[in-house]
Every structure is written in structure tokens, then in C-alpha cells.
Amino acid sequence: MTEEYDLPDPPDDVTVEPAIPDDRLDVLRILDAAMLETDADAVDDRIAAGDALVARSTRTGGVVGALVAVRPDPDRLHVDAVAVRRARRGRGIGSALVAGAVGRARSDPAVDAVTARFDADLRAFYEGLGFTIRPAGAGSDAADQSPDRLDGTLSVGGRDSA
Template identity: 45%
Template sequence: MTVRPATPDEHLSVMRIVNAAMLETDASEVKERIEEETVLVAEEENRILGTAVLDPRDSGTHIDAIAVLRARRGQGIGRELVETARERLGRLTAEFDPKVRPFYESLGFDIESVEDREERLLGTLEREH
């Protein structure tokens, strides 16, 4: 498996994976992020298995969406996407639903509640030294 920046011609594949995971993303924003090389894809044998849509910010890079094909979940693809993002971009943050907390905890994210939003959590993963 290889993790690399998505190319513009992979926009539709990226959107299909994100939409299948029922994540809210704006297609035009994803297209812009692909052009900025802040969308990663995990591929194997020329098939995209997962994607991470990233948003570089002053406080670090925010994971807007991370999604893996349903049939390939639990195989370390999401982990590889996050680890590659951290290697490339440093400090990561993510806001997520409590049901995916174990995924973020397993990657070493420090997790706290989001103010005024009981159903959301915020995770932070510092750059490795």
C-alpha cells in the first residue's frame, strides 16, 4: 500500500469514499485541497482504498475527513493515512464523533470534549520529536 497526495483526476474517487462514509464535505473544497496537495490517498494496485482531507491551519493541520472503503476497514489504512499526514505536516487535530474515539486513541491523540457540543470530541496529535 502506498500513501500519497491525490491527483486532480482522482477527485471523484475521493468524493465517493468520503460520501460512502457519510462524512459531510464540500466537493469544491475537496477539489481545491487536492490542488494544494492536502488530500492524501491510500492505494493498492491502482485502487484507492482510503483518503484523508486535510486543512493546514496556524495551530496545525486539521483532519477534515478520513475515510476508508468499508470492506477494507480495520486493516491499518486509516492509521497509515494519519501517520503520513503527521510526517508531512506535523501537528494534527481532528473533531469527531465519540464512536470513533478508539481509532484516534490508538493513534496517540490527546482527546477532550468540544465546548458547547457534547456529541463531539477534539483530538490533538503532536509532531514526533
């Protein structure tokens, strides 16, 4: 049984919505500024698939945050990258972006879980959103394990796993 968490809404001055092709450059710039490795072609694919989200200022219309998710398995949505412009951090925008990805996963009956791999200093962020945390690569090859990285999983109750 899936435990439901109340996921945060975006701040009053921000909307979270699927990225459109015109958002591509903003998404790439935000991810690059956060020093996240991103393949431009992969971002294009994720925008086309509806698996890229942006946080947009309601005042200016500008993109202030971005999330790119991938589907490594048909039953899993993986948060590949999430970043917020430095001047807008600490206001709940990142949480709202992840909540948007979780909402997307919950609306897809094929998806059982949302996952993420992240630096250990983001543990509280993901735990606060209801993710179960374990060491990165736990249960897989030792080469995938890293003491500074963690894996998070949030069950969204897609297909029955029985």
C-alpha cells in the same frame, strides 16, 4: 517537548500518497459513502495544496481510502475527513492515512499540531495514534460543544511556541 509516537505503516497491499486531480471523483465517492459532508471545491483546493491523501491498492491501483485536511490556522493541520471503503475497513488503512497527514505536518516547520474532531466511538482510534483527547469545543463557545463529539490534538513540534 513533543512525544514521538511510532505511527503505523500502511498494510502491505496499500500505499498512502498525495491525491492527484485524477483521484478527485474517487475521494468524493469514498467520503460520500461514509456519509461525510464534503464540498467538492474544497476537495479540489486540498488536492491542489497537497493536503489530501489517498490509500491506493498496490494490486489494482484503485483508491481504497481518502483523507482531506485543512489549515484553519497556519500552525495547524486539521483532519477534516477520513474514510475507507467499507470492504477494506479494519485493516489499518485509516490509521495509515492519519499517519500520512502527521508525517506531512512533521515535515512542515510551520505546523505545530495535527487536530481532528470526531464521533466519540472513534476515541480509541485517535488515542492509539497518540492524539490527546478532550470534549469537542472545550474552552470555546457552548454552541460548539457536543457530548457526542471529541477533539483530538497531536503535537508535531513545528515552530517553538516560546
